[in-house]
Amino acid sequence: MREVRKIASDIKTMRVRGAGKIAREAARALAIVAERSKARNSEEFIREISEASRLLLSTRPTAVSLSNAIQFVVRGLKKEEDLSVLRTTVRNRAEEFIKSSLEAVKRIGEIGAKRLRDGDVVLTHCNSQAALSVIITAFKQGKKIEAFVTESRPRLQGWLSARQLLAAGVPTTMIVDSAVRFIMKEIDKVIVGADSIASNGAVVNKIGTSQIALAAHEARVLFFVAAETYKFHPRTLIGELIEIEERDPEEVIDIKKFPGLKVRNPAFDITPPEYVDLIITERGIIPPSAAYSVMKEVFGWELFGSSSGI
Numbered sequence: 001m002r003e004v005r006k007i008a009s010d011i012k013t014m015r016v017r018g019a020g021k022i023a024r025e026a027a028r029a030l031a032i033v034a035e036r037s038k039a040r041n042s043e044e045f046i047r048e049i050s051e052a053s054r055l056l057l058s059t060r061p062t063a064v065s066l067s068n069a070i071q072f073v074v075r076g077l078k079k080e081e082d083l084s085v086l087r088t089t090v091r092n093r094a095e096e097f098i099k100s101s102l103e104a105v106k107r108i109g110e111i112g113a114k115r116l117r118d119g120d121v122v123l124t125h126c127n128s129q130a131a132l133s134v135i136i137t138a139f140k141q142g143k144k145i146e147a148f149v150t151e152s153r154p155r156l157q158g159w160l161s162a163r164q165l166l167a168a169g170v171p172t173t174m175i176v177d178s179a180v181r182f183i184m185k186e187i188d189k190v191i192v193g194a195d196s197i198a199s200n201g202a203v204v205n206k207i208g209t210s211q212i213a214l215a216a217h218e219a220r221v222l223f224f225v226a227a228e229t230y231k232f233h234p235r236t237l238i239g240e241l242i243e244i245e246e247r248d249p250e251e252v253i254d255i256k257k258f259p260g261l262k263v264r265n266p267a268f269d270i271t272p273p274e275y276v277d278l279i280i281t282e283r284g285i286i287p288p289s290a291a292y293s294v295m296k297e298v299f300g301w302e303l304f305g306s307s308s309g310i
């Protein structure tokens, strides 16, 4: 469990971050439990896996990728099953999730790149591997793409995007978050990632995303979301709300220097479907209104609660 606790702490403190990355790390953590478990029987094994799952789930509440990855790995484990079978099942499923998640990011790049034209100036926010995959793939195809990245306060994930884009050779400009509306007239398309997508097509992503969507809408700039299908939140179909993580005020300001100051630090916001033109998934491009169909197709096994009880 020590390794799992370390992974959970890395996710919580955002040493490891990004909705896709934390999902893959959670799957990897469960594979480690399965490999190293000293359980003497299946019941003990399931208990260990459940404990690890709960710990991983408690780290970050908003990105549904995390719980979808865990559910994918632990679904339907039964104590009547042979211990060695359970062990192999968890390991294989974790491996399968990690592999297909990485393939999905690549595929989103290929599919999304078709929507970028030669000469496009593309704005992105925060640091989404899915969104960057689209921009970088189009650029590598020979299209003259230029990128704008927001700083993405308070954690400055925009710096990571800037580095990735520059490393790929994409001409990149950084702006502060509050410059988005001013710059929007120079932008052709906005592409962001997602931490969760609700059944009505609303997109939960890094704080500031909805303001960018609003500015894009006003300027008639296309607003794309790049998201693997495991970013769709199945339980929103039965009315569950997506919890918005509020993080430590210290990420925003050194509060010791401002006695009495209240600070709010919501890490995500919700962009209504009306402001989203397309969602680029590894299965194809959909309008936000098709989120429901994607969920039905992808989460047939999950819709009415987890059979594993975790």
Ligand code: RI2
Pocket (backbone or CB within 6 Å): 017, 018, 019, 020, 021, 125, 126, 127, 128, 129, 130, 131, 157, 192, 193, 194, 195, 205, 206, 267
């Ligand atoms: P990929 C990140 O969350 C950002 O909000 C980003 O847009 C989203 O995950 C998706 O990223 P955080 O971990 O999965 O920085 O596309 O809070 O990489």
